[in-house]
Amino acid sequence: MTIRIGIITISDRASVGVYEDLSGPAIRDTLKAYLRSPWEEVYRLIPDEQPLIEATLKALCDDEGCCLILTTGGTGPAKRDVTPEATTAICEKVLDGFGEQMRAVSLKYVPTAILSRQIAGIRGRSLIINLPGKPKSIRECLDAVFPAVPYCVDLIGGHFLETHEDVLKAFRPKG
């Protein structure tokens, strides 16, 4: 079975064509650089509407069989930013360590990193991670947390992800 990975860009403006989605492609390029295992993407570009974000996440987890879903956008403090709310609503478990570490890493670059509410969570056999909206920050955050992603996906019964070790070294504890 092919490994499927969801990429969801959440942006009012990109979804109506006001600007081009650069964040989804930034995730795609990063995954291409990391992953040695063959995989295919399931891509969605949607506005900042909580019911639609929830429905899209559920579809990618339950119907499309994605073991990993990466979202970009909608994690700030503004009224329209509801990605973490949607993620929390459809996940069984929230993993606070992802958000903590992504903010800690982003804080090295900008003091406004504390405004980001990005989280990660588990729904069934899928790991969902909220990423920031800016392409540069996406790579910084993924570099920080992705070493733990393959083992997490193992633990929830997802696919076995192998990485190019020279680019990104995945860590699986022994025993």
Next chain:
Amino acid sequence: MTIRIGIITISDRASVGVYEDLSGPAIRDTLKAYLRSPWEEVYRLIPDEQPLIEATLKALCDDEGCCLILTTGGTGPAKRDVTPEATTAICEKVLDGFGEQMRAVSLKYVPTAILSRQIAGIRGRSLIINLPGKPKSIRECLDAVFPAVPYCVDLIGGHFLETHEDVLKAFRPKG
């Protein structure tokens, strides 16, 4: 329109005059040092009663038009410490990054920093930040998080806050 900032001291003992409130003035002095924009304060001194804290926060957000509200006290593990509970109850969004960073900074001084449950959150166009009770810790925490405050207030539709850059450099990302 004048910028209004709420300062709420939450303390059973200070509110009945057992000791003088030194924490509210510590917040005031810090804001005076930081802010170049003219502002006026809305000050309250109340006991550790959750319904009263909630009502006071709501009044300062909804009726008094404060774009920023700083509380001090009531964030520890004791039974009477209910400031974070009251803040969570009346906020639409919680910003975990504030509490994380304030604890990380306080940890450099005291290992008991992990006992603090202080949070920050958004209600409408107001940003609420819980600060510790001790004047010295108040300044340490504000120095750590305030660079992100003006941009956060921008994002939620509040006033435009300008700081004395030599004292506290606010950060607003470009684009």
Next chain:
Amino acid sequence: MTIRIGIITISDRASVGVYEDLSGPAIRDTLKAYLRSPWEEVYRLIPDEQPLIEATLKALCDDEGCCLILTTGGTGPAKRDVTPEATTAICEKVLDGFGEQMRAVSLKYVPTAILSRQIAGIRGRSLIINLPGKPKSIRECLDAVFPAVPYCVDLIGGHFLETHEDVLKAFRPKG
């Protein structure tokens, strides 16, 4: 009154004898090394069943009079890992700083530390702390957070815990 401390090992396999519980003894040995005050332990070894974990935590808090309860196991992302859920369900307050600091310390050793969902919380006069499953990680985490434990227990009306200062220096702020 003797100080009583709960030690709960939560593991499907250890609880049916598939392997020996090494984590409970690791907690016991660490506490023996830390504590100068006389204390007695209340030990339980149970499977990863949320209702049973909740009932055991409640019994140790409410009936057995433990001022401190340390759990090990069940904090990961897998379906059977429900220790944080059980702890949250029976606690009045959650202290996010404990989980943050334990993850930060474990991150120095393994990038998969971000997968741990361990928390700490207060129920009545009892402090409950979730620890990881591995004996080595247990000690690393306790070394990081235990300096704040005696003062926390003071604040919630528990026993006065004294440590061997050469092994573990407890911190109690003055005034």
